[in-house]
Amino acid sequence: MFFPAAYLLSLLLVMGTRDTVLSTQAPPRGCYMAEEAGERTFRCSQAGLSTVPPGIPNNTRKLYLDANQLASVPAGAFRHLSILEELDLSHNVLAHLSGAAFQGLAGTLRHLDLSANRLASVPAEAFVGLQIQVNLSANPWHCDCALQEVLRQVRLAPGTGTGIVCGSGARPDLVGQEFLLLAREEELCGTGHGGAQRSTDVALLVTMGGWLALVVAYLAHYMWQNRDESRRPLKRAPVLLPVRSEDSSTLSTVL
Template sequence: SSPTDLWCVAQAFFYLLLCVPWGSSCPPSCQCTERAGAKAVLCSSRHLEEIPKDIPKDAVFLKLDANSITRIPSNAFRHLSHLEELDLSRNAIEKIDRAAFKGVAAGLRTLDLSSNRIRSIPKEALLALNAKLRLANNPWHCECALQEVLWEARLDPDSVQDITCHTAPREEYVGKPLLQVLDAGVNFCSVRQRTTDVAMFITMFGWFAMVIVYVICYVRHNQEDTCKHVDYLKSLPSTQGHAETTSTAL
C-alpha cells in the first residue's frame, strides 16, 4: 500500500477515536440503553454489594434494585449531574451517609428506597432533594428524626401508608403507619424536648446543689476559724486585770 493510503487509514482511525464516547462506557455488571433519547443504566438483580464506580456521567435513569447493597456512602452519585430517576429498592441498605445524594439533589425527580433495612435516615441527606421519595417497607424506628424527615420530604402518596413503625418509644405505636400515629396527635419531637428539659433541669439542680454545699462548707469553715480565734483571745491575760495589778503595786 502507498504512503497516501496509510495516511488515509490513520486519519480515519483518528477521527473514529474522536467520536468514541469515552465518558459513556457501561459498567460490566450493567446494561446501558437509550430511552427516549436519554441514557438508562440497568443494574437490577446483579448481586451487587456496592454502588458501581463507573456509571456513565450522562445517565438519566439508574436502576440498582434487587441487589445486596448495604450502604450509600457520601458522594456516591456526585458525578451523575443528569440523573433524574434512581431506584435503590429491594436491597439491604442499612446506612445512608449525610452527603449520600450530594451532586444529584437538584435534578433528581424520583428516589426509591423502599424494601430495605433502613431504621433511620439523616435529615441532612434529604435537605436539598426535590425528588418524590418512596420509603415504604423498611424497619423504621419512629422518633423525632424520622418525623422531621416526613415533615420536609416529598413523599410518594401511594406508598406513604406503608411507612410503619417497626420500633417506637411506646409499644402501642409499633406496627402502625407513622402517618396514622402522627395524625392521632403524637409528637415524637416534643417527647425528646421534654427529655432534654428534664436532663437540663437535673444538671442545673446538680450545679445548684454543689454551690449550696460549697457555701455551707465555706461558712462552717469560717465559723470554726472564728471560734478558734475567739478562744485564743479569751486565753490571753486580761488587759484590765493587768492594769489593776500594776496600780495596786504602786
C-alpha cells in the same frame, strides 16, 4: 529525522486505543444502557451488586439499582450525575445512608425509591434541598425524630404512606403502627418545631391541674363539714323566769 510511515501509523493506533480505554469504562456485568421513553437509562437491576457501581455515564437520567445487595450509600455516590432525575434503590439491604448520599442532585432529582430495604432511621440532612417524591415503605422504621423531619422535607409517592410502619426497634407501644397516623398526634422531636415547648407546657398543665384538684377537694371537704355542723341542734342554756311580785307578797303573808 524521519519516521517510517508504518511506525507512525502504529503509534497513532496505540494512542487512539489508549484514549478509548481511559474514556470508556465497561459497565458491570448485568448492567446496560438503554433509551426508555426518550430518557437515557442505566439499568443494574438484579446484578448482584454490593456497592454502587463505577462507570455510570454522566448523561444518565434514570438509574435503576434495585434488587441488589447494596448495604449502604456513601457520601457523594451520585455526585457526577448532574442530570439524574430518577433513582431506584428499592429491594436492597440498605441499613445506612450517609447524610451526603444524594449530594449534587438537589437541582435535578425528582423521584427516589428506597422501599423494601432495612432502613430503621435516616439522617434528615440527606434530603435537605431535594425537591423529590420518595417511597419509604416496607422498611423497619424506628419511628423517630429523624423520620419525622424527613417527612417535613419530602413528598411521599402516591399510595406509599400506609407502608411506613414502625418496626421492632421502635418503642413497644409503636410497633406495627402506621407512622403517618402517629406523626399527626405526637411530636417525636424533643427540640425544634415547638417540641420542647410543648413538653414544658404539658408538664406545667399537669402540675397546675394537680394543685387545682387538691384545692377543689379541700374546699369540698370544708363545705361538707360546715354543712354537717349547721344541721346539729343547738344546746340552749336554761332560762330562769323572774318571780312575780304578787307571789312574793303572798309568800310573806303566809309566813
